[in-house]
Amino acid sequence: MSTLGRSGVPISALAFGAAGIGSLYTEVGEEQAYEAVGAAWDSGIRAFDTAPHYGLGLSERRLGAALRERPRTAYTVSTKVGRLLEPRDADDGALDLDNGFAVPATHRRVWDFSADGVRRSLAESLERLGLDRVDVVYLHDPDDHAEQAFREGYPALERLRAEGVVGAIGAGMNQAEMLTRFVRETDVDVVLCAGRYTLLDQSALTELLPAAAGRGVSVVIGGAFNSGLLADPRPGATYNYAEAPPELLDRAQRIAEAAARHGTTVRAAALAFCRAHPAVAGVLVGARSAAEVRDCAEQFAATVPAALWRELKDLGLLPAHAPVPAEEPPGH
Numbered sequence: 001m002s003t004l005g006r007s008g009v010p011i012s013a014l015a016f017g018a019a020g021i022g023s024l025y026t027e028v029g030e031e032q033a034y035e036a037v038g039a040a041w042d043s044g045i046r047a048f049d050t051a052p053h054y055g056l057g058l059s060e061r062r063l064g065a066a067l068r069e070r071p072r073t074a075y076t077v078s079t080k081v082g083r084l085l086e087p088r089d090a091d092d093g094a095l096d097l098d099n100g101f102a103v104p105a106t107h108r109r110v111w112d113f114s115a116d117g118v119r120r121s122l123a124e125s126l127e128r129l130g131l132d133r134v135d136v137v138y139l140h141d142p143d144d145h146a147e148q149a150f151r152e153g154y155p156a157l158e159r160l161r162a163e164g165v166v167g168a169i170g171a172g173m174n175q176a177e178m179l180t181r182f183v184r185e186t187d188v189d190v191v192l193c194a195g196r197y198t199l200l201d202q203s204a205l206t207e208l209l210p211a212a213a214g215r216g217v218s219v220v221i222g223g224a225f226n227s228g229l230l231a232d233p234r235p236g237a238t239y240n241y242a243e244a245p246p247e248l249l250d251r252a253q254r255i256a257e258a259a260a261r262h263g264t265t266v267r268a269a270a271l272a273f274c275r276a277h278p279a280v281a282g283v284l285v286g287a288r289s290a291a292e293v294r295d296c297a298e299q300f301a302a303t304v305p306a307a308l309w310r311e312l313k314d315l316g317l318l319p320a321h322a323p324v325p326a327e328e329p330p331g332h
């Protein structure tokens with residue numbers, strides 16, 4: 001277990017991302033969602049991440065219900081603020097697929113990074129989760145709302161932390177540049193960087209990770225598989241939520257072939273690479289079933305031969321200066 005920045009909030013090296021159990025892309029049933037969280041627990045995972053955005057609150061409700069029987073001091077929960085859920089005037093039976101979730105579109109998302117919006121969002125999340133507190137709160141995707149996020153949203157999180165309402169605060173985004181600004185200009189404990197520190201995209205290595213290491217800010221890496229391509233590099237696989245372009249598919253397949261030559265898998269290598277940077281406190285993996293969770297846990301615990309990293313660097317498939325793991329498998 002690591003702790004997030006100077007907060008003292010713990011995180012397991014492998015964390016469970018709960019977007020999938022909010023019926024991301026396709027419907028996930030109640031039992032399947034419950035079993036996925038149970039498999040995560042049985043695998044030693046003790047950090048769970050959700051957001052109002054995921055399934056219009058469904059992810060939070062399901063995660064809270066699945067964790068309710070667990071000792072509250074034994075796990076860490078993070079959620080996010082920035083999108084309020086407002087009831088729609090009419091329920092036409094449509095699904096929320098335009099936003100990626102196979103759930104009834106009973107609500108609409110309203111961007112709000114104001115201080116009042118942050119407090120309201122957190123209060124509503126706690127109600128859906130059925131918890132009296134969460135451990136970590138992130139500003140969620142403030143890409144187009146930077147001014148309000150820095151001027152109003154972040155100070156609101158700082159006050160919540162000072163009041164003891166939450167233990168750690170940060171921002172979660174699919175980019176490295178604004179996260180670097182949060183690290184340099186604020187007193188965040190942690191940033192959640194999705195898809196920008198992977199075997200295919202090391203953009204976070206340039207500024208974000210060194211800045212975080214220098215300031216004692218923890219980084220949680222999400223999107224280790226770049227939304228699918230590094231889990232199964234095949235034609236038609238997705239890369240950052242769209243069909244992978246041919247050059248990236250070729251690159252992923254070359255990495256997978258190299259992994260196979262060294263007796264391991266591209267999934268194991270993808271997870272191990274994310275974990276290797278000293279600024280990284282945890283790797284967040286989304287899963288929608290118990291089988292997916294167990295596979296991720298097994299891949300995460302696998303030893304990846306040092307010779308693979310040497311070959312990937314020799315082939316130009318990884319930057320020569322990128323940190324790579326020792327051969328010991330990580331613990332949780």
